[in-house]
Amino acid sequence: MPALTPLPAATPPVTMTIHQLPTGSYSTKANMALRGGSRRETVQFAATAVLVQHPSGDVLIDAGLGRDVEKHQQMLPGYRRVEHRVGSPVVDQLAAAGYDPHRLSGILITHSHWDHVSGVPDLAAPVLITAAEVTYAKKQGADKIFTSFSPGHPLREYTFDGGPYLGFAQSHDLYGDGSIVIVPAAGHTTGSVIVFVALPSGERYAFIGDLTWRLEGIEKNIERLFLMRLFADSDRKQVTVDRERIIAIADLVRVVPAHDERGFAGIPLLVQEAGRGPV
Template identity: 25%
Template structure:
């Protein structure tokens, strides 16, 4: 088992989007009318898992259109709140090409949730054998604001329903291969149908926490993300991440946007 931690671009956000804050500002996470001292660049991560039963890509980072016309790609509203950056060689297409892998060689693309920085690059890998997100997330993304539906237009996304598993704040998720080696763990709150990825490594568990928290500081200090669809669920999910991080068999917990996490291969 190998897990490749990739930075597939970065995003310029208000600090209140990463760490919820009490403010007189009605929408501090938007960054509107807030100075540069409140803004920061954070990585946008994707993960490539070499599993004995298949090749798995978790989230897709930014599409290469971010380099040329991101205002069109994101839309005016999203662009007014955050901007992306994608250096040469950082797109999922370029990362996969560097390893000699075509999109049709990927067995699963797992979309932890459908926010733009997680699905922007989806069309680069639309020929993957199977592209999965949860049924809950799919319904929310096609009904609620906060999503950019053009990013998955024409992409054959399949959905799954959460069922009982041994892990997670609500013990709901999916045992992807049915052998206890890779779980999609329902960790709602930041979005309705978001899941984290729990990977069984030789030394113990690796937990890819998506956006349950934006960094290790999030679960250590119990700071929710600035955007939540349900604060009760978000707190329970973050609490579970904290508890799991303290297990003796937990190798590491990685948040998607943690500035302390460097690209590397975990074996």
Template identity: 30%
Template sequence: MSDPVRKPTLRQCCSAAVGSLHGAVRPRPVDERYLRSITDAGLPSTQRTVTVTALPQVPRSAPTPAVVEGVFTPSRIASSLTSFVVQHPEATFIVDPSYCLDAEHRAIAQLQGVIRPFVRPPAETIPTITALRSQPALPALDFALPTHAHWDHVCGLLDFPELPVHLHSIERSWAMTGPVAPVGGVRDALVDRPVVDYELDGPPVLTFTRSHDLFGDGSLVLVDLAGHTPGSVGLLAHTARGWILLAGDAAWHAMQIERVRQKPSFPGLFVDENRDLTFKTLHRLHLAMRLIPVIPTHDHDAARRLAAPDAEAVEPLP
């Protein structure tokens, strides 16, 4: 184990348990005042389109209240560790290389013991490298782009040791600085490989305050989704069927965005670095979802509609 991680305190564990019970009965209410303060800066202008393909992945059935605070119907929803391949005229890259071979020993063993049973995926979960090999029509990868530095968004990199990574500079500093990592199962995937740092140096886009135009042509724009981690980003992609937003773990499921419901305190207190900022980001995603489809990485049903280039488009909410 080469990635030591902070250990939870008894107080944190108690707070998570009590918070989950309270949130199940009285979930955190929508901040209507904050919602009204959010402005729409509009979408980028571009003539180029890209292709976004969700790699094959098996779902895991999760209790809805364990994902969406205070929601019990339906009783269960489908979750998965989905990775996305994006084809741009100048490069092909993978968003959130999620799962490596032998992940139990190479990544999960480095997580806090209290959350391992919750985050451990099904035994038949498909490693990213295996999923890619099942899609021979896809071009070779030029780089990887994690939406954030959590184990289930980077550990697939362990099977691509030479693949460069594009990573938000704030996120890289947070994950890699100091003797003890803020989260486990991450550093081994990022060390000893080419890393291209970027800043969110662009103007507001849609409901998001900062952006970064990945290729300078408006077709792929990274937006600020901070909260889950300090440098979390989403990827706005202009496809032939319209705009979509890959939202990483700013929300685990579209239902959270639709209802503006945070993750329950367990495991939310252990996985969201800043719960208040994560909740504000949910408000921004809620308004954005009225304009374009928003696809959280772990929402299996949303990702499934991007399983092939000619897949059925996801429609925005009315």
């Protein structure tokens, strides 16, 4: 699939910023993470949220591991529980940086699996989600973390009311300025999305959730192990189609798989300088 040029127009405000908030990680065998990986090698799956600060409302992309992660692990069936390392939850990182969590206008999840939503109950901001993903979460028997808290947590559903965007047939421009554009990627889960972020510096990001777990899935066109595709994906063919779309534009945007810490390299941490707010 040929690369698409030029990039869609975007006018992000000059004060717009992004920061990464790593909340921990969990371990898996390399052969389970990527086709051709070694059975003897263990890789770490990052659980990292991204804070986008925008004058029209700050947004968190995914929420990482939260304060109740151990309880959430116990809610999973035994075969889904993983060896994990818990860092600082998003809500505590925001507090340490002097950031008022009430500034958050929404938590934009790429999908509803436990390792993307564990930190949601710690925050008051509504979850930005599609109706398709709400339906998907309700039908899950092995991962009930989202449905355990969502009845009492505000949800804000959005629709794909915009036209084509970088090879995807539909889109939703969150603020109407091209700075945060969401497209459907209904393969990993039936309501999975990809979030494109355009910064005032001209840098572009594609936060692709679990479309692929490792950068090799894009850079080397390597799929998940077939067994894991059967286990993990709702629509394997759609995953392949959407992954090829991202491969086609990988020279135009920085691709960030949710669980590969290498994708977050260069995105600054959220810290507070003396006498100033979070930077």
